[in-house]
Structures are given as structure tokens and as C-alpha cells.
Amino acid sequence: MKTILHYGLVLLIIAGVAGVGLSLVDRITKGPIAEAQSKRLEEGQKLAFPSASSFGELKKLETDGKTIEYYEVFDEGKNVIGYELLYSVGGYQSRIKVLTGIEPDGKVVAIRVLEQAETPGLGAEVDALPSNQSLLCAFVSLFSPEPEKEESNIPWFQAQFSGKTPEDLIVVKTKDPKHITALSGATITSTAVTKAVKEPIELFLKAKAEGQL
Amino acid sequence: MSLFKEFLKGIWEKNPVLVLSLGLCPTLATSGSMKNAVGMGLSVIAVLTFSNIIISLIKGFVPSKIRIPCYIIVIAFLVTVVDMLIAGFAPELSKAIGLFIKLIVVNCIILGRAEAFAAKNNPIRAALDGLGMGIGFLIAISIIATIREVLGANKWFGLTVVPGWDPIGIMILPAGALLTFGLVMAVRNVLAQRRAK
Numbered sequence: 289m290k291t292i293l294h295y296g297l298v299l300l301i302i303a304g305v306a307g308v309g310l311s312l313v314d315r316i317t318k319g320p321i322a323e324a325q326s327k328r329l330e331e332g333q334k335l336a337f338p339s340a341s342s343f344g345e346l347k348k349l350e351t352d353g354k355t356i357e358y359y360e361v362f363d364e365g366k367n368v369i370g371y372e373l374l375y376s377v378g379g380y381q382s383r384i385k386v387l388t389g390i391e392p393d394g395k396v397v398a399i400r401v402l403e404q405a406e407t408p409g410l411g412a413e414v415d416a417l418p419s420n421q422s423l424l425c426a427f428v429s430l431f432s433p434e435p436e437k438e439e440s441n442i443p444w445f446q447a448q449f450s451g452k453t454p455e456d457l458i459v460v461k462t463k464d465p466k467h468i469t470a471l472s473g474a475t476i477t478s479t480a481v482t483k484a485v486k487e488p489i490e491l492f493l494k495a496k497a498e499g500q501l
Numbered sequence: 502m503s504l505f506k507e508f509l510k511g512i513w514e515k516n517p518v519l520v521l522s523l524g525l526c527p528t529l530a531t532s533g534s535m536k537n538a539v540g541m542g543l544s545v546i547a548v549l550t551f552s553n554i555i556i557s558l559i560k561g562f563v564p565s566k567i568r569i570p571c572y573i574i575v576i577a578f579l580v581t582v583v584d585m586l587i588a589g590f591a592p593e594l595s596k597a598i599g600l601f602i603k604l605i606v607v608n609c610i611i612l613g614r615a616e617a618f619a620a621k622n623n624p625i626r627a628a629l630d631g632l633g634m635g636i637g638f639l640i641a642i643s644i645i646a647t648i649r650e651v652l653g654a655n656k657w658f659g660l661t662v663v664p665g666w667d668p669i670g671i672m673i674l675p676a677g678a679l680l681t682f683g684l685v686m687a688v689r690n691v692l693a694q695r696r697a698k
Contacts, residue, residue: 291564294564295564295566295567298562298563298564298567298571299567299570299571299574302559302563302571302574302575303574306574306575306577309578309582310578310581310582313581313582313585313586314585316589317588317589317590318589319589320588320589320590321585321588321589324588324589324592324595325592327592328592328596405600407533407673407674410670410674473670
């Protein structure tokens with residue numbers, strides 16, 4: 289009996305101290321974490337619809353048993369010039385969350401993969417920048433006084449979606465500017481991202497045509 | 502054993518990955534790219550050093566029959582702290598390795614060193630042991646990651662190594678991790694045997 293109380297007390301003290309410590313750290317980090325998350329979303333919103341001047345509140349649309357989250361996109365005169373759809377699908381080994389900017393007729397403006405944890409080197413290349421910078425060049429540029437060239441911050445895989453209509457969103461394995469060229473070695477991820485773009489557009493347009501908005 | 506040797510043993514003589522074969526799961530999982538490997542290595546150094554210190558400090562207070570749950574609480578606490586700090590102050594790093602940070606809780610290097618070393622030694626030695634073992638882990642995982650990223654993706658820290666060369670995709674996959682790990686371990690054994698002669 290005495291040992292049980294002793295053991296229980298020791299565990300209680302250790303767990304208690306750890307709990308108090310965690311809540312203290314949480315107090316410090318809660319603000320920055322929330323800030324980082326909203327900053328990531330804001331950046332994504334801007335990239336998925338570069339010509340927008342402001343965005344509406346997050347709205348939910350339930351259709352065909354699926355939920356799409358979307359934002360209205362406004363120009364300077366507060367007119368709706370398009371929408372941004374937030375949708376996630378299962379990829380090869382993680383949930384892939386995509387923000388898609390579309391014009392009212394469903395044409396893609398740009399997309400942004402907000403969250404993914406796919407295989408590094410394969411599926412995770414959806415976030416790879418179109419940098420062809422080699423190790424040698426990077427090494428040389430360390431010693432050259434010339435200012436760095438401005439590089440595009442849109443990953444090449446995601447850039448392919450811009451300007452495409454939903455019918456064009458088909459994954460192909462050989463390079464074809466009309467469709468979506470798959471990442472080599474990551475067809476499942478490529479298909480999943482394409483689905484995360486195409487599916488909400490189709491559902492959204494259908495719901496819009498039926499006057500559900 | 503001198504304090505300096507206590508620190509040094511984790512790097513070569515008792516390298517946690519290549520000699521003690523501890524922490525293989527995170528080694529295999531995060532050695533696909535240098536960026537992930539270095540992030541994982543640095544987080545392990547931080548968690549391992551502090552967990553060793555704390556466990557060495559509470560060793561007289563914890564009855565041996567319930568030591569494992571106590572160690573787990575300490576380790577889980579430290580990992581959560583590191584996870585929250587990275588998420589708050591280095592969001593880009595958190596996006597890249599956030600998933601792996603939570604895996605440190607079950608990284609057996611940390612529980613292994615707590616049980617085998619920190620629970621029997623004073624806090625200074627425990628801290629040096631943790632630091633050395635952590636650095637040994639970082640070195641081992643970096644070597645494996647360099648080989649895998651260069652051969653499997655033709656990249657190093659995300660920069661192309663040989664322009665226009667088609668990389669060997671399998672090296673990025675788990676099979677490539679096992680192959681590389683085995684070969685690096687073998688090379689280390691050969692070197693160690695030669696030195697002993």
C-alpha cells in the first residue's frame with residue numbers, strides 16, 4: 289500500500305511539473321504559431337489570385353455530401369472577380385491541402401499547395417521551385433559580388449495549373465503544355481493534387497449553376 | 502573516463518547509429534534529404550542533452566520500478582516544447598520537419614541513453630554524453646543523407662549537383678535508405694578494425 293502511494297506520488301509530481309511547464313511554453317508560443325499559420329494562408333491567398341485586392345470571409349458549401357470551403361475574391365471596387373476554393377484530398381502518404389483561385393467561369397487563375405507531407409524527393413517536389421541552380425553555381429555566387437537574380441517563387445508543378453479549364457486538368461506522363469505533366473516518380477501525388485483542384489471546381493460550378501451560393 | 506572522452510565517445514567509438522544501432526527509424530525516415538537530416542539531427546541534440554540532464558537530476562527521486570514511465574514523461578515534455586518552439590519561431594523549418602519532431606519521443610537513442618547512462622551518472626557527464634551522442638547522430642544521419650540525396654535526387658541541400666544527370670530514384674526510397682545505412686556501417690567497421698590493428 290505504502291509503495292503504491294509512493295510510486296503514484298512520484299509520477300504525479302513529475303507529470304504535474306511537466307504539465308505546468310508545457311502550459312507556460314504554450315503561453316509563449318501560442319501567439320507566434322497562430323500568426324505563422326495565418327501568414328501562410330495569407331501568402332497562399334495572394335499567390336492563388338495575384339490580381340485580387342481583398343478577400344471575403346471563409347464560407348462553407350455543402351454539395352453532393354462533400355464540403356468545400358471558399359473565399360470570395362474582390363477587386364478594388366468590391367466586385368466579385370473570382371473565388372478561392374480550399375480543398376484537401378489524400379495523397380500518397382499525407383493529406384494534401386490545396387487553395388485554388390478560379391475565375392467565375394471555372395478557369396484556374398493559380399493554385400497553391402498549402403499543406404503536404406509527401407515523400408521527400410518524389411511527391412514533396414510539388415513544392416520544388418523551378419530553380420535549376422546547380423551546386424557549382426551556388427558556390428561560385430558565394431564569392432561573386434553580383435546581386436542575386438530574382439527567382440520565381442511559384443513551384444513549377446503548381447504553375448502548370450494556371451489558365452487551365454477543368455476539362456484540361458488531366459495528368460499526363462509526357463510533357464504536354466495543354467495538360468498537367470506528372471512529377472517523375474510521383475504519379476499518385478500528381479493525380480491527387482490535380483483531383484484537389486478539379487473536384488472542387490466542378491462541385492462549385494454545379495452548385496453555383498443550381499443557385500446554391 | 503575523462504570528461505572530454507565522455508563527450509567524444511558518441512561520435513566515433515560508440516556512435517549511436519553506426520555502432521549501438523539505436524534510433525534507426527528516424528535515421529531511415531529523415532535521411533532522404535540534407536535539409537530534413539540536419540533539422541532532425543539538431544532537434545535530437547537539443548532533446549537528448551536536456552533529457553539526459555533532467556533524468557540525471559531526478560535519478561535519486563525516481564524509484565527504479567517506475568523509472569520508464571517517468572523517463573517517457575520527461576522526454577515527451579521536452580519534445581513537445583521543441584515542437585512548439587519550432588512551430589512558433591521557425592515556421593518554415595516546422596513545415597519541413599514538423600512530422601519528424603514528434604517521432605523523437607519514440608527515438609530509442611534518447612530512452613536508451615537515459616536508461617544506460619543518465620540514470621547512473623552525474624548531470625555534467627550526462628550532459629556531455631547527450632551532446633556527444635547527439636552530434637554523433639547528426640554526423641551519421643548527414644553522411645547517409647548526403648549519399649542518398651546526391652545519388653537519388655542529384656541534389657545536395659536542394660541544389661543540383663551534376664546538371665543534366667538522371668538520378669537513381671531508389672536511393673530516395675526506404676530501400677535506398679537501408680542499402681546506404683548498411684554500407685556506411687560496414688565502412689565504419691572496416692576503418693575501426695584497421696585502427697585496432
